[in-house]
Amino acid sequence: MILDGKCPTGPVEKSWDKHRFDMKLVNPANKRKYKILVVGTGLAGASAAASLGELGYNVEAFCYQDSPRRAHSIAAQGGINAAKNYPNDGDSILRLYYDTIKGGDFRSREQDVWRLAQVSNEIIDQCVAQGVPFARDYAGYLDNRSFGGAQVSRTFYARGQTGQQLLLGAYSALSRQIRLKTVKMFPRTEMLDLVLVDGEAKGITIRDLVTGEIRVHAGDAVLLCTGGYANVFNLSTNARGCSVTAIWKAYRKGAFFANPCYTQIHPTCIPQAGDYQSKLTLMSESLRNDGRIWVPKNKGEKRAANDIPEDDRDYYLERKYPSFGNLAPRDISSRAAKEACDDGRGVGPGGKGVYLDFRDSIKRLGEHVIRERYGNLFEMYERITGEDGYKVPMRIYPASHYAMGGLWVDYNLMSNIPGLFVLGEANFSVHGANRLGASALMQGLADGYFVIPYTVAPYLAASKPGKAKEDHPECKKSIEDVKAFTKKLLSINGKETPADFMRKLGNVTWNNVGMGRSKESLTEALAKIPGIREEFWKNLKVSGTELEVNQQLENAGRTIDFIEFADLLCRDALNRDESCGAHFRVEHQFADGEAKRDDANFSYVAAWGFKGDGVPPELHKEPLEFNLIKPAVRSYK
Amino acid sequence: MSGHSEHNTKTLKLIVWRQAGPDKPGRFETYTAKNITDHHSFLEMLDVVNEDLIKEGKEPIVFDHDCREGICGVCSQVVNGVPHGGHERTTVCQLHMRLFKDGDSIYIEPWRARAFPIIKDLMVDRGALDRIIQAGGYTSAHTGGSPDANAIPIPRHDAEYSMDAAECIGCGACVAGCPNGAAMLFTGAKVSQFAALPQGQVEAAERVANMLKEMQDCGFGNCTNHYECEAACPKGINVKFIARLNREYLKSLL
Numbered sequence: 001m002i003l004d005g006k007c008p009t010g011p012v013e014k015s016w017d018k019h020r021f022d023m024k025l026v027n028p029a030n031k032r033k034y035k036i037l038v039v040g041t042g043l044a045g046a047s048a049a050a051s052l053g054e055l056g057y058n059v060e061a062f063c064y065q066d067s068p069r070r071a072h073s074i075a076a077q078g079g080i081n082a083a084k085n086y087p088n089d090g091d092s093i094l095r096l097y098y099d100t101i102k103g104g105d106f107r108s109r110e111q112d113v114w115r116l117a118q119v120s121n122e123i124i125d126q127c128v129a130q131g132v133p134f135a136r137d138y139a140g141y142l143d144n145r146s147f148g149g150a151q152v153s154r155t156f157y158a159r160g161q162t163g164q165q166l167l168l169g170a171y172s173a174l175s176r177q178i179r180l181k182t183v184k185m186f187p188r189t190e191m192l193d194l195v196l197v198d199g200e201a202k203g204i205t206i207r208d209l210v211t212g213e214i215r216v217h218a219g220d221a222v223l224l225c226t227g228g229y230a231n232v233f234n235l236s237t238n239a240r241g242c243s244v245t246a247i248w249k250a251y252r253k254g255a256f257f258a259n260p261c262y263t264q265i266h267p268t269c270i271p272q273a274g275d276y277q278s279k280l281t282l283m284s285e286s287l288r289n290d291g292r293i294w295v296p297k298n299k300g301e302k303r304a305a306n307d308i309p310e311d312d313r314d315y316y317l318e319r320k321y322p323s324f325g326n327l328a329p330r331d332i333s334s335r336a337a338k339e340a341c342d343d344g345r346g347v348g349p350g351g352k353g354v355y356l357d358f359r360d361s362i363k364r365l366g367e368h369v370i371r372e373r374y375g376n377l378f379e380m381y382e383r384i385t386g387e388d389g390y391k392v393p394m395r396i397y398p399a400s401h402y403a404m405g406g407l408w409v410d411y412n413l414m415s416n417i418p419g420l421f422v423l424g425e426a427n428f429s430v431h432g433a434n435r436l437g438a439s440a441l442m443q444g445l446a447d448g449y450f451v452i453p454y455t456v457a458p459y460l461a462a463s464k465p466g467k468a469k470e471d472h473p474e475c476k477k478s479i480e481d482v483k484a485f486t487k488k489l490l491s492i493n494g495k496e497t498p499a500d501f502m503r504k505l506g507n508v509t510w511n512n513v514g515m516g517r518s519k520e521s522l523t524e525a526l527a528k529i530p531g532i533r534e535e536f537w538k539n540l541k542v543s544g545t546e547l548e549v550n551q552q553l554e555n556a557g558r559t560i561d562f563i564e565f566a567d568l569l570c571r572d573a574l575n576r577d578e579s580c581g582a583h584f585r586v587e588h589q590f591a592d593g594e595a596k597r598d599d600a601n602f603s604y605v606a607a608w609g610f611k612g613d614g615v616p617p618e619l620h621k622e623p624l625e626f627n628l629i630k631p632a633v634r635s636y637k
Numbered sequence: 638m639s640g641h642s643e644h645n646t647k648t649l650k651l652i653v654w655r656q657a658g659p660d661k662p663g664r665f666e667t668y669t670a671k672n673i674t675d676h677h678s679f680l681e682m683l684d685v686v687n688e689d690l691i692k693e694g695k696e697p698i699v700f701d702h703d704c705r706e707g708i709c710g711v712c713s714q715v716v717n718g719v720p721h722g723g724h725e726r727t728t729v730c731q732l733h734m735r736l737f738k739d740g741d742s743i744y745i746e747p748w749r750a751r752a753f754p755i756i757k758d759l760m761v762d763r764g765a766l767d768r769i770i771q772a773g774g775y776t777s778a779h780t781g782g783s784p785d786a787n788a789i790p791i792p793r794h795d796a797e798y799s800m801d802a803a804e805c806i807g808c809g810a811c812v813a814g815c816p817n818g819a820a821m822l823f824t825g826a827k828v829s830q831f832a833a834l835p836q837g838q839v840e841a842a843e844r845v846a847n848m849l850k851e852m853q854d855c856g857f858g859n860c861t862n863h864y865e866c867e868a869a870c871p872k873g874i875n876v877k878f879i880a881r882l883n884r885e886y887l888k889s890l891l
């Protein structure tokens with residue numbers, strides 16, 4: 001099937017304004033009759049729930065943590081982009097749009113990207129009005145820094161805790177609506193199924209993570225704002241609870257999964273120390289503004305970093321990409337690090353690391369300046385590694401970080417299932433094959449504050465409120481299905497824990513589908529994953545019972561969803577027989593190791609439809625068009 | 638890098654609070670953590686213990702965790718009598734086992750406070766902190782129609798002060814550390830964040846009054862200047878924000 005994103009026609013620069021005017025509205029008096037279920041309260045979900053509540057809709061919001069303030073958005077360090085052009089360095093909406101399209105290697109939907117760039121400025125205004133304490137200069141105006149993939153300074157930040165401050169802003173707006181009773185909040189609640197009534201999304205089935213109760217919440221529309229699936233690699237920079245579960249269950253109910261193979265590896269993470277490791281910690285990319293990345297020139301270098309003279313150091317990013325240098329985009333930086341390590345020049349245990357060195361900037365600016373800019377990151381580094389980054393270069397290595405892919409949505413952020421909307425990292429639309437730094441926070445808040453309040457209206461205006469109630473046969477059936485699934489997980493009583501299976505899965509996904517992919521590695525992964533799945537259902541061990549707090553049960557459910565999803569990830573990567581952005585098929589590269597796109601054959605969104613267990617998924621394509629700028633070879637030299 | 642420490646594993650004795658539910662009796666149980674290296678984080682050490690327990694057919698220890706990088710604020714354990722283990726600016730998820738010696742005994746307990754009922758083992762209900770924010774921890778800025786972000790310059794010093802307060806991760810260690818179970822540092826930090834900014838002025842009086850009332854309704858105690866909260870805080874939130882809270886409250890009465 002050829003998919004249609006239903007984008008506005010006409011000039012791209014006018015598309016959002018035109019669309020906003022063309023869309024139907026819901027009468028203010030009718031809004032409270034519509035119940036909107038918002039799953040997830042990260043930047044996307046909290047901002048959506050708060051804004052929809054303000055408009056007068058009847059909102060129910062859900063998250064698995066004990067408070068909406070703890071969604072994984074909280075961990076974002078570096079910053080948020082906007083086209084304010086405050087530094088007067090040549091930024092504009094057009095340039096932000098251009099950088100995002102180019103950064104995504106011409107695999108994103110043009111009109112969506114334009115809209116994102118257009119509303120970016122309003123986000124900053126909104127956050128300041130909420131009391132988000134962004135960094136300021138001595139005159140009291142907002143400060144900016146630069147981030148990978150851009151030659152202008154357009155990133156707003158709050159020390160090294162930008163995500164925290166933005167999320168607390170959205171959380172406080174949400175809290176206000178909870179107080180005003182327009183939003184009802186359900187923390188410690190996990191969505192385990194999507195309920196369809198006559199093919200439309202009308203409810204979710206959840207498990208109360210404290211009592212174990214499984215029940216349905218019915219509504220008039222469902223918004224999935226459940227974040228990304230980077231944990232499919234087992235170790236990633238995501239929180240332990242981040243999972244593919246919500247969108248995977250929706251996929252199994254018919255929602256198309258778009259571009260699952262677009263996963264981002266972040267170049268600056270603290271290297272893994274051992275098998276028991278539970279997560280990898282990101283060191284903000286902003287460090288690349290002042291840190292220089294290098295490895296020894298000689299293989300098997302034995303000297304300590306500080307004893308290696310200048311001539312024996314290879315500042316490989318500066319050498320290969322002189323105009324972007326240490327700020328080259330993430331996919332390029334990550335692969336370059338892997339190449340250096342594969343070449344035997346990696347540093348630290350197992351040779352899986354490169355240096356990030358602040359010696360020169362400390363000399364130039366003084367340690368106090370570096371401390372002021374990144375103090376908390378240096379502290380974090382020392383806490384984890386026991387090493388002092390001011391004195392010896394930090395060691396970093398790439399790690400799985402972000403999912404560009406996600407559920408397919410049209411321009412209104414609605415999936416192919418009517419009434420099911422997908423926001424934030426959980427959808428696929430704006431980042432193409434690679435996301436630029438500081439653009440995910442922007443997208444989450446754009447979707448929640450400034451897109452969904454408008455784009456949910458046309459669907460609702462055309463549907464009668466309260467169509468499905470909790471006692472609808474489809475709701476009852478969904479509860480029975482989830483209960484049966486839970487029982488099945490608890491009944492196997494084998495020998496291996498969910499963590500064992502995640503480690504097994506991670507070995508396959510990271511090695512075969514990680515930074516580099518080939519027909520061979522993907523075929524091998526596709527052969528191995530069914531074995532893991534089979535073993536899971538034979539040999540899983542989950543202790544405890546269903547009607548209580550049971551973290552192992554939660555983990556088991558998320559694990560099997562990841563195992564199933566990994567298969568789709570590999571299929572998509574195999575189907576996409578080109579390299580683009582973060583999707584690097586080793587068969588397709590230029591002589592200098594750059595990704596080689598194949599626009600003639602692959603300038604489309606790959607959206608996969610579920611056809612049943614054991615049946616290959618069906619591929620649907622949405623062709624991509626570029627009117628404002630024409631696809632060119634992405635060059636950061 | 639201290640590669641050799643991989644071989645230097647430690648064995649530790651854990652004395653852990655186990656409690657099946659809010660109204661069930663609790664007790665300490667003893668476990669052994671084996672093959673722990675310097676590089677294990679505290680929670681990774683507990684993961685290892687739990688994996689062993691599951692394989693022995695026993696119930697693993699329930700504890701809250703998510704980001705494991707000291708920012709989500711969900712982890713909440715009293716280690717050897719001190720919330721988060723008592724290392725400066727460190728949450729329990731960021732505590733590393735290099736800080737413990739082979740053979741050490743470690744006591745692990747949940748947050749204990751009237752306003753934080755225990756859910757299971759080390760997991761507590763901190764909904765009361767959310768309710769304090771719901772009472773007024775915001776500016777009532779509607780989405781849309783905000784003036785340009787640079788329309789009102791904010792002196793850098795004020796922005797920094799506001800950020801110092803805003804760094805609170807809402808973990809509740811301040812409450813767990815306080816002999817009175819008070820949430821004054823938490824509440825003071827939020828009130829101060831807004832008090833320092835022009836955007837927070839309009840609703841200042843109402844905010845502080847409502848938040849303090851909610852705080853009391855939730856069953857938190859009062860501040861009697863022990864400063865244990867600041868000592869326990871993994872983000873180094875300063876007690877000066879409690880003084881600010883009191884000042885803002887007095888101002889609100891005028």
Ligand SMILES: Cc1cc2nc3c(=O)[nH]c(=O)nc-3n(C[C@H](O)[C@H](O)[C@H](O)COP(=O)(O)OP(=O)(O)OC[C@H]3O[C@@H](n4cnc5c(N)ncnc54)[C@H](O)[C@@H]3O)c2cc1C
Binds near residue numbers: 065073239423437442
């Ligand atoms: C360490 C780190 C640093 C980053 N730094 C930056 C940065 O500097 N700049 C930038 O732009 N981006 C950054 N990113 C990316 C960015 O933080 C995320 O992409 C973004 O915050 C995602 O927001 P979200 O609202 O889509 O999802 P999340 O914040 O992940 O929220 C997901 C929500 O869904 C809920 N949920 C999930 N599954 C279920 C379920 N089954 N049932 C119920 N609830 C569920 C969760 O409880 C949570 O509330 C960073 C990411 C990481 C990991």
Ligand code: FES
Binds near residue numbers: 701702705707708728
């Ligand atoms: S787990 Fe997030 S702060 Fe400890």
